[in-house]
Amino acid sequence: MAGADLFDDDDAEDGEPARAPAFPAAKRGPGRPKGSINRKTEAARRYYQAKGYRDPLAFLGELVDADPLELTKWFREQQLKIFGSAEGAPSLAEVASMQVKAAAELMPFLHGKMPIRVETDDDKALPILVVDLGGGQAAALPFQAGDKPMSIGAPETAENSHSDDEEDDGSHG
Numbered sequence: 001m002a003g004a005d006l007f008d009d010d011d012a013e014d015g016e017p018a019r020a021p022a023f024p025a026a027k028r029g030p031g032r033p034k035g036s037i038n039r040k041t042e043a044a045r046r047y048y049q050a051k052g053y054r055d056p057l058a059f060l061g062e063l064v065d066a067d068p069l070e071l072t073k074w075f076r077e078q079q080l081k082i083f084g085s086a087e088g089a090p091s092l093a094e095v096a097s098m099q100v101k102a103a104a105e106l107m108p109f110l111h112g113k114m115p116i117r118v119e120t121d122d123d124k125a126l127p128i129l130v131v132d133l134g135g136g137q138a139a140a141l142p143f144q145a146g147d148k149p150m151s152i153g154a155p156e157t158a159e160n161s162h163s164d165d166e167e168d169d170g171s172h173g
Contacts (some may be wrong), residue, residue: 057109063102068095
C-alpha cells in the first residue's frame with residue numbers, strides 16, 4: 001500500500017476494524033525491576049573481580065571455619081614478624097569473638113530471616129461466636145472453667161423487657 005497513511009488504522013488488512021488487544025501489556029513501573037541487579041553493584045563486582053581481590057564472602061567463610069587456636073597462633077606470629085613483639089595480638093577469646101561476628105555477617109547470605117513470631121495471650125483473644133439453632137450445640141462446646149456461652153437475641157422475659165411507661169434514666173440495665 002504505497003502512499004497509505006501510517007496512522008490510518010480504521011481498517012485492518014482483512015477489512016475488519018482494528019481493535020485494541022483484549023489484555024494490553026502491563027506497563028513497567030518506575031525504578032529497577034524486581035530481582036534485577038543494580039548497575040553500580042554489578043560494575044563494582046566486575047571491578048573487584050578484575051583486580052583479583054578475594055571474595056569477602058569466601059574470606060568470612062574461611063575465618064569462621066578456621067581453628068581458633070591456629071588462628072590465634074598465626075596472629076601472634078604475624079605480630080612478632082612485623083613489630084618484633086607479640087603484644088597487641090588478639091587473644092583466643094578475641095579470635096573466637098571475631099569468628100562469631102563473621103558467622104553473624106554470613107547468616108543473611110546462607111539462611112533467610114525467620115518470620116517474627118507474635119506471642120499471643122489467651123486472655124486477649126477475641127471471643128468465639130457460636131449460633132445455637134436450638135439443637136444444643138453450644139452446650140457441647142468445651143468452655144473453660146467460669147466461661148459461659150453468651151446469648152444473642154434471646155426471647156424477651158419479664159426481667160429483660162423494657163416498658164414505655166418506665167422512666168428512662170439513660171442506663172442500659
